[in-house]
Amino acid sequence: MNDSAKVALRILGIDPGLRITGFGLLEKVGNRLAYLASGCIRTDAKDSLPGRLGTIHAGVRELVAAHKPDQAAVEIVFVNVNPQSTLLLGQARGAAITALVASGLEVAEYTALQVKQAVVGNGHADKAQVQHMVRRLLSLSADPRPDAADALACAIAHAHGGQGLGALTSRGLHVRNGRLIVGK
Numbered sequence: 001m002n003d004s005a006k007v008a009l010r011i012l013g014i015d016p017g018l019r020i021t022g023f024g025l026l027e028k029v030g031n032r033l034a035y036l037a038s039g040c041i042r043t044d045a046k047d048s049l050p051g052r053l054g055t056i057h058a059g060v061r062e063l064v065a066a067h068k069p070d071q072a073a074v075e076i077v078f079v080n081v082n083p084q085s086t087l088l089l090g091q092a093r094g095a096a097i098t099a100l101v102a103s104g105l106e107v108a109e110y111t112a113l114q115v116k117q118a119v120v121g122n123g124h125a126d127k128a129q130v131q132h133m134v135r136r137l138l139s140l141s142a143d144p145r146p147d148a149a150d151a152l153a154c155a156i157a158h159a160h161g162g163q164g165l166g167a168l169t170s171r172g173l174h175v176r177n178g179r180l181i182v183g184k
Helices: 049-067 083-102 112-119 127-137 146-159 165-170
Strands: 008-015 020-029 032-042 071-076 107-111 173-176 179-182
Touching: 008 049, 008 083, 008 146, 020 049, 020 146, 032 049, 032 146, 049 083, 071 083, 071 112, 071 146, 083 107, 107 112, 107 146, 112 127, 112 146, 127 146
Parallel strands: 008 071, 071 107
Antiparallel strands: 008 020, 020 032, 173 179
């Protein structure tokens, strides 16, 4: 079967953040990936926390309405140096995920380690390496901005056959403190 006879699958990747939430949309036809869109949802630091979460939620809902993705993938952050920052990031993730689910999408979740491994081949790659590989994999003319690159990388990881954290546990793998663990 040639690529023109295969079904196109639109995947929306989200890299959540309270200040900047990155998004990346790509289309997968067979084994080919094509870039469709990317960018950032920005919140105003002067707004209240509920207002900022509302901005993220509304922004994600608008993206889904405009681009009509078939699937969504969101990056997970387990540990941060500052506990308060971790809590705020978790709330931003929650706003993005609820917007996706409210839009009727199933959401796959990936750790940064999984995303970097899928895109760069090294789970400990730095942001510049991720940006460069996203550029190459999607044949972009320039490196995407860091937040958009992370979101595109999340979508690429999903497109490459990832099923999120659910697939890990079925293979006897678990994530602890942001690291992949074999067994319990």
